[in-house]
Amino acid sequence: MATTDGEQREASEVFQAVARHLNCLNDDSKFTRRKALVAIQQEAQNKRLSSGPLQEVFAELLRPLLRCLTDPMEKCRELAIQIISHCVGNVPRPEEALPYLIPAVTQRLGNPEIVEPSEELRLALAELLTLLVEVCGKKLVPYLDDMVRILQRTISDPFPEVKKESCKCASYYAQSIPEHFHMQSESLIKPLMQAISHQHSKVRLAVIQTTGAVIQHGNGKSMDDVLSHLAQRLFDDAPQVRQAVTIVIGDWLLNLRDRYSYFHKLIPLLLSSSTDEIPEIRKLAQSYWEKIGLQWEKENEEDLKDKLDFSVLPPSPYPTGVSRPGLGCRELIFRNLSKILPAISHDITDWVIATRIKASQLLAVLLLHAEDHTTQHMELILSTLYRSCLDEEQSVVHSSVQSAEMIGNFVNPEVFLKLNLTTLQKSPLASHLMVLAAFIRGSTRDRLKPHLSQIASVLSRPEICQGSEKVLYAEQLLCCIQSLIHICHGDCEDISLHCMKILITILARPASEQLGEKVQEVLMSLASVQGLPDLLDLYRRHIQQLLEWASSNHQQWTSYSIERVMFEVVITESGPVIGENLHLLIPTLRTCLQPTQEPQMRLKLFTMFSKLLAKAKETVNSQQQFHGYSETVVKDILVPNLKWHAGRTAGAIRTIAVSCLWVLLQSEVLSEQEVFQVQEVVLPQVIATLEEDSKTSRLVSCRIIQSFLKVCEQRLDPDTLNKIYPELLKRLDDASDEVRVAAAKTLSVWFKCINNDYDRTTYKSHLEFLYHGLLVHLDDPDNGIQATVLELLKEASFVYPSLLVQEIEAVRHKHRTPAYCDQLLQHIQEFKSHDNQSGAS
Known part of the structure; x- marks a missing residue:
């Protein structure tokens, strides 16, 4: 557009005003140059100066000002940039300055090494460049190479503000000349990706926005170079x-x-x-x-015509909580x-x-x-x-389980189970079970029903349900059963036995301590979906199959056999139901508790058996049928294990066996006649255990003998009685006072067993020996033992009073405290007097 005469005159006046200042720009004095630039800035920014005359003035000022960009004084360079920026932003034809301006800016910013040392001035130059892009637009096409070279350097500038401004400039430039920008867009990708991880978030933000514009208007070949960086962001x-x-x-x-x-x-x-x-x-x-x-x-639209015309309903079931x-x-x-x-x-x-x-x-x-x-x-x-479900990060596991549940929503069980169960059988892992449980939860009862038997059958296989001792594995196995019951409800009646086997196996594993309550809850659910009122009915329904399953290989059991533990779980958990199936329980115990079997295994079974006997009315004798097996239990199970064998484990077995016998006698399961029938076999073995190292064995043995003597009172022959008392007498010297007292009380019962068949004259030596041994303990250091023995001798005096008097008089002078002897003599005298009075009357 041609300028008017007035504008030319105005431009001439301004130029004349600044002409003298232009000459000062070459002065050696930096203060002179600065003063000149300030004056030029005031004239150039004069508000009365219109854009037309400014264009003319700018054309004259441009080259001197560009020379000032290399001025040693920072303030002079700053003023020059400010004047140029003002003119570029206000002249009607800023593109006329590009042939001079772009090379000058390139020289200051586009070199591999930093030419402009001031961060603030590099920022001002970058802002000037952005301004040029805004006002010149497509006119910058011829300068594409220089622009990209500048931006490559400034995007990598150490000053964050320069980076941000350069990103802004690059975005504008890409949008301004998309038809040409693509030829050089790849050149900016490397510096952008180097800056995308800058410590300042605003820089990262600017780089990402610029990357979007550069790719959008540039060469798509760079996509692969930026995606990994964007993914990291x-x-x-x-x-x-x-x-x-x-x-x-x-x-x-x-x-x-x-x-x-x-x-x-x-x-x-x-x-x-x-x-x-x-x-x-x-x-x-x-x-x-x-x-x-x-x-x-x-x-x-054409490809999707059928799907658009016939809207397909969502699959059923569909994940809850999502659109x-x-x-x-x-x-x-x-x-x-x-x-x-x-x-x-x-x-x-x-x-x-x-x-x-x-x-x-x-x-x-x-x-x-x-x-x-x-x-x-x-x-x-x-x-x-399978891999992600084993992740240590719980949020990864949660999302993976969510994915598995979606597979249950969308995938046919036949397809899923073919892959999952095959993998599970090859290498059982907790993640395989976790995915299976989630799939079941995502599926439906109708879809799973045809496959229930297959799922339960595979899970109940020993190699699966015993696949690992880890808690996580047991938890996921439990989750599978829990999910089946939750989704399939009453249909689980067909797989109830399989489920029971799996749950019992879980209880038998070491992890059962942490899972016990959860397993019981699942068992209750299994009973509930079958309409059974409680767990006992569930056990009653399957008890025979469970016992046969658990004891199928009982001849080969060891202390490490999981089958033995499963057998114990079935017995202990079934409570009174086991009393209905003694025909399966007792033969198995008889086989496994023979002395030829592994000691550790016998010890564990005896421990379980003793607990059952302790609650016999609630367990083995709940149906009042245990007496039919009592002889087998005593003669074939307990007695063989009372025989002495070397070793600490063998001693422990004898202790637990004698304890079982004691519990059996206390449980009142055996009648007096049954006790009497087994005494000939049992008593010799129990008497032998009075010599055991274990205090418990000695104590319990005394109590068992006492119990036998009470039951067999007046029915034991003299020879049997004479075999018992010497061992009991030895126990009065026992290291344990508790055992000594028990022995004394047992001897008290022993004296009551003496009947008319026990001839005093024939067996005088036995009684003499016994009285003599007891009188020794009448002078025992322990007052409690003295009192116990005194009461014992008072009760024993009726057997052979005269003989006891002789023994007392023979030892009275040796006792530290003859008072007990005197009391005993007085008791005998009173007894004789009373007896004489009774005879006279």
Whole structure:
């Protein structure tokens, strides 16, 4: 546009005013140069000066001002940049300055080494460059190489503000000349990616936004160079950075020219944002995803015609708490899933926790979209879940379980079970069971019913239900049964026995201490879905099969046999029900408790058996049938284990065996006649145990002999009685006072067993020996023992009073305290007097 005479005159006046100042720009004095630049700035920024005359003035000022960009004085360079920036922003034709301005800026900013030392001035030059892009636009096409060279350096500038301004400039430039920018866009990718992890979040934000523009208007070949960096920014601590990534990825998926080629790479990044911890970012990602799906629907309307015309209902069951994605979104996943899954499978085991979490969350989102199309990718998905379900990070495990439940929603059980159960049988792992349990929870009763028997049969196999001793494995095995009962309800009646076997196996494992309550709850549920009022009815229904199953190999049991523990669990948990099945229990115990069997195993079985006998009325004798097996128990089980064998374990077995015998006698299961019938076999062995090292054995043996003597009172022959008392007399010298007292009380009962068959004259020596031994303990250091023995001798005096008097008089003078002897003599005298009076009357 031609200038008017007035504008030319105005421009001439301004130029004349600054002409003298231009000459000063070459002065050696920096103060002179600065003063001149200040004066020029005032004239150039004169508000009365219109744009036309300023254009003319700027043309004259430009080259002198550009020379000032290399002035040694920082203030002079600053003023020159300010004047140039003002003119560029206000003249009508700023592009006329480009042939001079661009080379000058390139010289200051575009070299490999920093030429402009001042950070503030590099920022001012970068702002000037941004201004040039804004006002010149497409006129900058011829300077593409110089512009990119400058931006390469300034984006890598150490000053964060320069980085941000350069990113802004690069974005504007890419948008201004998209037809030409693509030729050099790749040159900016490297510096951008170097700056994308800068410590300042605002720099990272600017770099991400610029990357979006550079790729959008540049060369798509650079996509692979930036995606991994953008993916890392999804883990950024700054929400605004993650939001920027979401916006960039969303815009690419909507607007990138060749976006179809990159769907499989971009979609996972956008969907990862849909699980972000910040609600705003999640909503943003979901909004973009809905738009992308709708756009894709419109672009592929012909291909989707049938699906659009005949809207398919959601699969049933459908995951709760989520909305079904649109058709376009689902189709995008269907068509790209095979390309996305391998990367997720790799990332889900990455060493970085955050990566594993994102990958597991993304997998759940993808499966929600894939629906029944998941079937064709089952092998890869399952192998991925088997690994991720064992992750130490609980959020990874949670998302993986969620994915497995979705598989249950969408995949036919026949397909899933064929893969899962085959893998489980090859190498049982907790993750295999975890995925199975989740699948069952996601499926339905009707779909699972035809497969219940198969599932339960496989799980109940020894190699599966005994596959590991780890707590996690047992927990997941329990979860499988719990899930089956929860989903299939009454249908579980057909697999009730299998479920019982599995649950009993769990109780038999070392992990049962932590799982006991949970197993009991599942057992109650199993009983409830079958309409049974309590657990006892459940055990009653299966007790015979369970006992036969647990004891099938009892001849080979050792202390390490899991079958033995399962057998014990069935017996102890079934309570009174075991009393109905003694025909299965006793023969097994008789075989396993023979002295030829492993000692440790016998010890454990005896411990269990003693607990049963202690509550006989509530267990083995609940049906009043135990007496029919009492002789077998005593003669074939207990007596053989009372025989002496060397070793500490053998001693422990004798102790537990004699304890079982004592509990049996105390339980009142045996009648007096049954006790009498076994005394000939039992008493010799029990008498022998009076010499055991174990205090418990000696004490219990005394009590057992006492019990036998009470039952067999007046029916024992003299020879049997004479075999008993010497061993009891020895126990009065026992190290344990408790044993001594028990022995004394047993001897008291022994004297009551003497009947008319016990001839005093014939067996005088026995009585003499016995009286003499007891009188020794009448002078015992322990007052309690003295009192006990005194009472014993008072009761024993009626057997042979005159003989006892002789023995007392023979030892009285030796006693430290003859008072007890005197009391005993007085008692005998009173007894004789009373006896004489009774005879006279």
